[in-house]
Amino acid sequence: xxxxxxxxxxxxxxxxxxxxxxxxxxxxxxxxxxxxxxxxxxxxxxxxxxxxxxxxxxxxxxxxxxxxxxxxxxxxxxxxxxxxxxxxxxxxxxxxxxxxxxxxxxxxxxxxxxxxxxxxxxxxxxxxxxxxxxxxxxxxxxxxxxxxxxxxxxxxxxxxxxxxxxxxxxxxxxxxxxxxxxxxxxxxxxxxxxxxxxxxxxxxxxxxxxxxxxxxxxxxxxxxxxxxxxxxxxxxxxxxxxxxxxxxxxxxxxxxxxxxxxxxxxxxxxxxxxxxxxxxxxxxxxxxxxxxxxxxxxxxxxxxxxxxxx
Amino acid sequence: xxxxxxxxxxxxxxxxxxxxxxxxxxxxxxxxxxxxxxxxxxxxxxxxxxxxxxxxxxxxxxxxxxxxxxxxxxxxxxxxxxxxxxxxxxxxxxxxxxxxxxxxxxxxxxxxxxxxxxxxxxxxxxxxxxxxxxxxxxxxxxxxxxxxxxxxxxxxxxxxxxxxxxxxxxxxxxxxxxxxxxxxxxxxxxxxxxxxxxxxxxxxxxxxxxxxxxxxxxxxxxxxxxxxxxxxxxxxxxxxxxxxxxxxxxxxxxxxxxxxxxxxxxxxxxxxxxxxxxxxxxxxxxxxxxxxxxxxxxxxxxxxxxxxxxxxxxxxxxxxxxxxxxxxxxxxxxxxxxxxxxxxxxxxxxxxxxxxxxxxxxxxxxxxxxxxxxxxxxxxxxxxxxxxxxxxxxxxxxxxxxxxxxxxxxxxxxxxxxxxxxxxxxxxxxxxxxxxxxxxxxxxxxxxxxxxxxxxxxxxxxxxxxxxxxxxxxxxxxxxxxxxxxxxxxxxxxxxxxxxxxxxxxxxxxxxxxxxxxxxxxxxxxxxxxxxxxxxxxxxxxxxxxxxxxxxxxxxxxxxxxxxxxxxxxxxxxxxxxxxxxxxxxxxxxxxxxxxxxxxxxxxxxxxxxxxxxxxxxxxxxxxxxxxxxxxxxxxxxxxxxxxxxxxxxxxxxxxxxxxx
Numbered sequence: 001x002x003x004x005x006x007x008x009x010x011x012x013x014x015x016x017x018x019x020x021x022x023x024x025x026x027x028x029x030x031x032x033x034x035x036x037x038x039x040x041x042x043x044x045x046x047x048x049x050x051x052x053x054x055x056x057x058x059x060x061x062x063x064x065x066x067x068x069x070x071x072x073x074x075x076x077x078x079x080x081x082x083x084x085x086x087x088x089x090x091x092x093x094x095x096x097x098x099x100x101x102x103x104x105x106x107x108x109x110x111x112x113x114x115x116x117x118x119x120x121x122x123x124x125x126x127x128x129x130x131x132x133x134x135x136x137x138x139x140x141x142x143x144x145x146x147x148x149x150x151x152x153x154x155x156x157x158x159x160x161x162x163x164x165x166x167x168x169x170x171x172x173x174x175x176x177x178x179x180x181x182x183x184x185x186x187x188x189x190x191x192x193x194x195x196x197x198x199x200x201x202x203x204x205x206x207x208x209x210x211x212x213x214x215x216x217x218x219x220x221x222x223x224x225x226x227x228x229x230x231x232x233x234x235x236x237x238x239x240x241x242x243x244x245x246x247x248x249x250x251x252x253x254x255x256x257x258x259x260x261x262x263x264x265x266x267x268x269x270x271x272x273x274x275x276x277x278x279x280x281x282x283x284x285x286x287x288x289x290x291x292x293x294x295x296x297x298x299x300x301x302x303x304x305x306x307x308x309x310x
Numbered sequence: 311x312x313x314x315x316x317x318x319x320x321x322x323x324x325x326x327x328x329x330x331x332x333x334x335x336x337x338x339x340x341x342x343x344x345x346x347x348x349x350x351x352x353x354x355x356x357x358x359x360x361x362x363x364x365x366x367x368x369x370x371x372x373x374x375x376x377x378x379x380x381x382x383x384x385x386x387x388x389x390x391x392x393x394x395x396x397x398x399x400x401x402x403x404x405x406x407x408x409x410x411x412x413x414x415x416x417x418x419x420x421x422x423x424x425x426x427x428x429x430x431x432x433x434x435x436x437x438x439x440x441x442x443x444x445x446x447x448x449x450x451x452x453x454x455x456x457x458x459x460x461x462x463x464x465x466x467x468x469x470x471x472x473x474x475x476x477x478x479x480x481x482x483x484x485x486x487x488x489x490x491x492x493x494x495x496x497x498x499x500x501x502x503x504x505x506x507x508x509x510x511x512x513x514x515x516x517x518x519x520x521x522x523x524x525x526x527x528x529x530x531x532x533x534x535x536x537x538x539x540x541x542x543x544x545x546x547x548x549x550x551x552x553x554x555x556x557x558x559x560x561x562x563x564x565x566x567x568x569x570x571x572x573x574x575x576x577x578x579x580x581x582x583x584x585x586x587x588x589x590x591x592x593x594x595x596x597x598x599x600x601x602x603x604x605x606x607x608x609x610x611x612x613x614x615x616x617x618x619x620x621x622x623x624x625x626x627x628x629x630x631x632x633x634x635x636x637x638x639x640x641x642x643x644x645x646x647x648x649x650x651x652x653x654x655x656x657x658x659x660x661x662x663x664x665x666x667x668x669x670x671x672x673x674x675x676x677x678x679x680x681x682x683x684x685x686x687x688x689x690x691x692x693x694x695x696x697x698x699x700x701x702x703x704x705x706x707x708x709x710x711x712x713x714x715x716x717x718x719x720x721x722x723x724x725x726x727x728x729x730x731x732x733x734x735x736x737x738x739x740x741x742x743x744x745x746x747x748x749x750x751x752x753x754x755x756x757x758x759x760x761x762x763x764x765x766x767x768x769x770x771x772x773x774x775x776x777x778x779x780x781x782x783x784x785x786x787x788x789x790x791x792x793x794x795x796x797x798x799x800x801x802x803x804x805x806x807x808x809x810x811x812x813x814x815x816x817x818x819x820x821x822x823x824x825x826x827x828x829x830x831x832x833x834x835x836x837x838x839x840x841x842x843x844x845x846x847x848x849x850x851x852x853x854x855x856x857x858x859x860x861x862x863x864x865x866x867x868x869x870x871x872x873x874x875x876x877x878x879x880x881x882x883x884x885x886x887x888x889x890x891x892x893x894x895x896x897x898x899x900x901x902x903x904x905x906x907x908x909x910x911x912x913x914x915x916x917x918x919x920x921x922x923x924x925x926x927x928x929x930x931x932x933x934x935x936x937x938x939x940x941x942x943x944x945x946x947x948x949x950x951x952x953x954x955x956x957x958x959x960x961x962x963x964x965x966x967x968x969x970x971x
Contacts, residue, residue, distance in 0.1 A: 032615045063515060066524065152920070153926070
């Protein structure tokens with residue numbers, strides 16, 4: 001018995017995919033931001049090297065869960081802890097969608113300002129500086145309060161609560177999408193106008209624009225749940241935002257239909273630095289996604305062959 | 311008699327407005343004085359659990375509903391497969407080529423049509439439909455797609471248009487014919503059509519995805535739902551307006567019911583029916599962006615992806631790609647509508663069918679040549695051009711140099727128009743809002759419409775969406791007001807001077823087919839996130855019908871009446887103000903109606919720049935995949951649209967009676 005399984009393992013090691021696995025294409029979802037296109041293409045190319053058939057399907061970030069539940073779609077490579085938690089949990093509850101672990105990428109999201117604001121508001125990046133110079137950030141609509149451009153309401157983030165808890169003289173204005181968010185940043189940066197807004201990383205914006213995240217008191221779960229913890233003893237949310245991993249999720253039937261592929265996807269791991277460098281290549285230097293991914297695979301052969309080896 | 315009526319009318323409106331204004335301004339004081347919070351906020355415990363009911367129902371429909379032998383989802387999946395098959399073939403023909411197997415083991419059987427072959431085909435269609443001029447026009451449109459490097463995406467979009475439009479047209483035609491034959495069906499289908507046109511697509515996207523599977527088919531289904539209603543309506547109207555003489559001639563010739571329909575009624579209604587076809591094409595292209603969000607890919611996806619990385623030039627180029635495709639398809643379909651029968655040509659097979667012959671030859675030649683010269687098969691990348699840097703620089707220049715001016719204008723408009731109107735609408739206590747809407751509708755259109763309006767508003771209140779509905783009405787109201795103020799003069803100008811008219815109407819076509827996302831991002835860069843940016847986007851989108859109907863209405867004024875005016879010595883100005891405009895009022899109302907409809911349909915898009923209206927509610931529901939919430943909010947939008955539609959139609963009817971048209 002033991003010998004049989006040994007032999008099997010040896011066979012699988014040589015041809016990891018082709019054993020008893022389906023030759024149907026594995027459907028990976030594509031969204032509309034370059035980073036996600038890169039991770040997905042990278043995973044897809046690696047799977048192709050392992051002998052799987054792969055198909056890319058364009059899908060909306062949240063709406064895709066409907067497809068993952070029914071098995072119309074199979075793999076989603078980037079579900080951010082920060083923006084996808086709710087949809088992800090709802091999908092896990094049905095049992096038709098499973099978590100394939102972290103991508104290795106860490107999402108950071110926080111208040112962010114361009115470097116030129118440091119002159120007008122000395123004391124940054126410490127958050128207490130914002131107390132003194134809220135006026136610097138004000139616009140006709142919000143005066144005398146400063147204007148903070150938050151993410152879409154659906155992102156959550158508790159910025160309204162944070163402003164209250166920390167006693168900042170800011171008004172929170174919610175952008176509807178992240179395209180609108182960065183459009184405002186681009187415009188303000190061109191004019192060198194004051195702005196403080198929600199920026200997240202990994203993303204091309206912190207690479208393109210010179211600037212920093214505001215340093216709030218560090219996040220802890222207690223700070224969000226217990227008013228007495230933190231700088232303001234009477235309010236919760238008196239700290240920065242949590243940082244969280246970016247997850248890979250899949251249709252529950254994946255491991256059964258393509259066990260080797262499911263393993264390979266679980267093994268997928270990428271660092272923020274590598275990811276950031278690839279996003280910069282694509283979004284700022286105008287290279288194509290396929291070329292960028294191919295270049296990375298050329299330079300990191302050991303890494304990705306490790307994902308598909310047994 | 312008239313004077314008294316008018317006076318009482320004025321009195322009615324003045325009193326209604328005054329009461330509303332007082333209640334709106336002092337609603338908060340009233341609440342404090344009577345300690346009755348229900349005045350300003352609809353009590354939670356009276357809210358109907360509609361969202362959950364609808365979600366539960368949809369869950370049941372998707373998971374458990376069955377017709378004994380197969381489930382409901384099997385049925386929808388079968389339909390999906392039926393649509394998918396021809397779509398996949400078209401994709402293979404246009405872009406992917408035919409191959410068997412997947413990945414590394416794939417073997418190509420035949421390549422796709424080369425770009426040259428597609429352009430020659432479309433030019434042949436253009437020439438067949440009208441003349442060389444049209445042929446060159448559509449050829450240039452498609453050449454644009456190749457030169458700007460958008461061929462591949464454009465062909466994917468074309469494939470979905472070529473599937474969605476026939477389904478929309480044939481489906482619409484059949485439904486319309488059935489409604490024409492059966493009175494009860496016409497009554498049944500009218501409100502359904504209203505809903506199909508006014509419920510935002512985002513609201514039913516989630517259920518469609520679950521039922522039809524993820525990918526292009528779901529996008530096609532959503533597109534057809536949105537694009538079909540005009541075809542149904544126009545079919546009904548077209549069949550009803552076929553001249554009696556023709557129908558009688560058909561009867562005399564002894565036509566049976568079926569012959570009557572297909573040999574007499576439908577052929578004589580074709581010019582009007584083609585207007586419907588044209589509408590279906592335009593609406594299908596309007597949906598390209600939203601369809602790309604759920605897996606249709608193509609040009610819409612390029613627009614979204616470009617704007618996500620703030621590549622404004624890329625967004626504009628892809629957006630214009632949609633516009634040129636719309637222009638080509640629109641002009642060709644209109645030419646088909648006007649096309650008169652021609653004599654068949656003499657000679658051999660090739661001489662009798664010169665165009666079909668050429669097309670076959672070109673396809674064959676490029677198929678073979680393409681194997682050796684890749685440039686024949688695929689437009690070479692090296693020859694594509696891009697204007698991206700130009701747009702980004704232009705945007706930057708405007709931003710840096712004119713921002714302060716824009717900011718000043720914006721502040722004035724915000725302070726003197728937007729904020730007071732917003733305060734007025736959001737202050738109205740819900741109970742009075744329902745009564746006032748009912749009274750307005752009753753006064754204009756009779757007790758039936760009044761009751762309907764009050765009931766629909768009650769639905770909105772009981773769903774707990776009153777505040778968001780008021781923000782919606784304020785935003786749309788202000789935008790429609792400004793769009794009308796700009797649009798009607800433009801329309802008058804277009805009607806008075808044919809040369810200006812061509813330019814203006816062409817511009818309106820562009821504005822309507824250019825995806826709003828393309829100008830939304832520059833607008834945000836100049837005006838920041840907020841109501842003002844949303845308002846500008848809505849105005850840009852909703853301007854077209856105001857212009858078009860005004861121009862159309864003025865042109866339709868009977869020449870005899872203009873003659874009479876000229877005879878009695880009217881100046882040009884008097885002619886316009888005293889004769890043309892009053893006679894065009896019914897058309898102006900129709901234009902206003904369409905402006906409002908388009909403004910409401912832009913709502914979901916304005917949510918993307920951060921408004922807090924029903925559009926946002928729909929969008930939130932979509933991002934949370936909450937089908938019930940989306941449908942309730944979508945219905946609320948539709949109900950606002952239906953109330954205004956009924957009121958304005960009643961106004962237009964009243965005006966027509968008065969004018970005796």
